Amino acid sequence: MTFSKSFGYALRGILYVSLLKDEPRKISIDEIAEKLSVPRHFLGKIMKAVVKAGILSSTRGLQGGFFINEKTLGTPLLTIILLTEGNNYFNTCLLSMRKCNSSNPCPLHNKVEEHKDGLLQIYGQTLVSDLLQDDKADFIKSLATVEAA
Amino acid sequence: MTFSKSFGYALRGILYVSLLKDEPRKISIDEIAEKLSVPRHFLGKIMKAVVKAGILSSTRGLQGGFFINEKTLGTPLLTIILLTEGNNYFNTCLLSMRKCNSSNPCPLHNKVEEHKDGLLQIYGQTLVSDLLQDDKADFIKSLATVEAA
């Protein structure tokens, strides 16, 4: 039921940049990290991978930063999950048994399969654009929610 | 969708001991670790916690080892999950946002809530006894499944 922190940072970063798609400027790591209350340098690494995967684009230098491309809004959550969690995230056995699969299922395998498939459906069908909300100010606030500092 | 290795080791250990409930002997860590192909000392720590939680019983000394008690077979998976993953496992936000909840949901919150509840149902209702299988030899073999050594 859990993802790594990297996943949360990646998706929130993507959503933040996507939300500002109509602004004439590009978005810097410094701005993203500050607005989302996320560790600056760690986020940098993750965004690099996001760009490498083609989910966002970026340019260096003055006026540089991150911006959306033709793939961004149509990217399914699943793509981001596989990027940050690894390609076997949905294949690993809940009981840490290496040879568990549908033909040789562990005791838990069949019990959770149905819901696993359901989640896979959700993650495969939900696009970045589906997660954006109209009220930008509100949405940014919700993305940045943290404990009172 | 994933649990720690500790959870897998714990549940498999519990299942192994439960499966042998009719044997007149108690089950040692050495036997469990060997049969499940699991690291001996790490499993020892986990089983200690399992006993402390009352899910299994144990005695020290000669002829000592682990054995089931009145709670074992009726223990829901959820109890074992909370033991190994911590009490907030099902509360943590998928996007690493600290103040995410149903009244202040993150963008993913509502999308996965239904399936999360479904999994909670499964984990709350599935008991250790539900996971045992009649053919002991087969079941032990399946619990111990590993890569060819």
Next chain:
DNA sequence: AAGAAAAAGGATATAAATGTCCTTTATTGA
């Protein structure tokens, strides 16, 4: 009572995830 066996407890080691820092490269604007 003595010795052996087995879990409990605690110290340490390794690996992976997370986080920080510094240097390099690309881009822009003057």
Next chain:
DNA sequence: TCAATAAAGGACATTTATATCCTTTTTCTT
């Protein structure tokens, strides 16, 4: 061309999970 800016890249630090080892305590058997 030069200085400033911002991502990319890589080295290092910290934390957490996983794994190993050694000692202590309990229990049984003789």
